[in-house]
Amino acid sequence: MDWLIEPLGFGFFQRALVAGVLVGGLCGSLSVFVVQRRMSSIGHGLAHSVLGGVGIALALGVHEYLGAAAATAVAAVLIDRVGRRRGLHVDAAIWIVTTALFALGVVVVSRVEGVGVSTESLLFGDVLGVGTGDLALIGAVSAGFAILLLARWKALVFTTFDHDVAAAMGVAAGRHEALLNLATAAVVVASVRVLGVLLIASAVVLPAALARLLTASFGRLLALATVVGSAAAVVGLYASFHLNAPSGSTIVLTGTTAFAVVLVVVAVRTGLARRRGIAEAHRAP
């Protein structure tokens, strides 16, 4: 049991655990909308763009979260503008815009001296770096997203299911879509410290993908994906502590392992049920 209790004796691990549970649950609940809207690329893209914002913020001496938020906002607007050009699809726009911001971030971070932030921690997460300010931001974004889900649940589900019909039946679908995009940007910014720029995309896809294998109800999908996200964060943080590996990587690997196990179990169960059905059909008179 020492491996379980020992890390809890460290203040940084306690903070990381709280941040991990919140970020995991936050990304897990958001993943349901990201996956069902087939917007996996946007999560990946926005996370990449964060690096550009953080780099410029560090160079200018302003808070990195301010830069990250500005970068996601700029990226969202540019993706919209570039994606509207005739002959360009939105996925091309996502990669053109966000990899440019990512590259800008790499250049700026490597050129700015004495910023106290390593490129590695920005890319792969830094469990040791979680401070009170990070926790406050994560808590605020978690609370805001929870309020959005509770207050606008029906409209969000309808917009995600069928944007056009939702709008035709009185739902402000455009506004709810914008709220989801805004929430995605906020979650990405809040998760950077724990997960790192490169690994957020997985956290906003995997929990819903796993939960989708187990349920066909949107409400249960949300609950399950939230639990999966938080659980993966807890297991991943312990692995990060004991293996001395970046927290983002261990959290993502935990989620991926769980997904693979559930995928195999569901496939085996489906195969067995099919065989049983065929055998019963043969036995029937």
Next chain:
Amino acid sequence: MAVDPAEPAEPRRRRVASGSPEASHALPLLVRDLSGGYGALRALEHVDLEVARGEIVGVVGPSGAGKTTLLRLLTGQADRHAGRVEVAGQRIRNRRAPRRVGLVPQLGSVDWDFPLTVEQAVLLGLSADSGRRPWFSRSERARARELLDRLGLDGLAQRPIRALSGGQRQRMFLARAMIRDADVLLLDEPTSGVDVATRAEVLGLVGELAADGLAVLITTHDLNWVAAHLPRLLFLNQSVVADGPPREVLTPEVLRKTYEADLTVIHEQGRIAVVDEQPLLGSAATASAAAADRAERPPWTG
């Protein structure tokens, strides 16, 4: 039945609260000199249309004729440049979804793997009017169950939507469209990608709903299907080409103006059908043989 596009605009009507005795006598759908499209792009011009309770109108025309734009204008999803739309006596503002219009989308446009049960999918139709709480009330669920029973989906309420057949999917969307006490039902290409039995099932159901007092607008590419089954056709090609019973409006002239192609109208045993006599394989003999075959076995026979 045909509307004269030159008719002067009526004076602005007094707003009538839906549900009032006056509203119940108002036309479910009244469109006057409607023009619109997307931004500055105009896709439809000078449309006049009145649909009474119990009436079913088939909207036909080639791709890009403005059929979908008409539905989008009626549901506030396109930009109205001019004209007026009234639903049950209530004037509808531009870009606003009317309260009492239900839309049934094309089945092919829907993500059938979306994790919803049949009952949940129907209840989503109430999203705009239901309270802020994240669940639906007992009375709202009872209303959904009542509609599912009425449309023959009793017992399927807790099934995932992907488990439904084509006809059951259409019924589910009809229930969703009606759950807001719709006066007008709009069906977007209900015959697209469904088999003959499902088409018959949908038409039978729509007929029953119209008999209960709903006004119904159906867009379709299937000219022979609507000509054989619907009492009124609206031909669109950026504007209204003709509007009336199939026997009056299904003429080679109207078809030429609508489809910009020479099509033949066949009247046989009291039925009416349209055939395309253009050479299909570069051989006049093959084309006339195919046309003769089609004439002998009209499309409504399936």
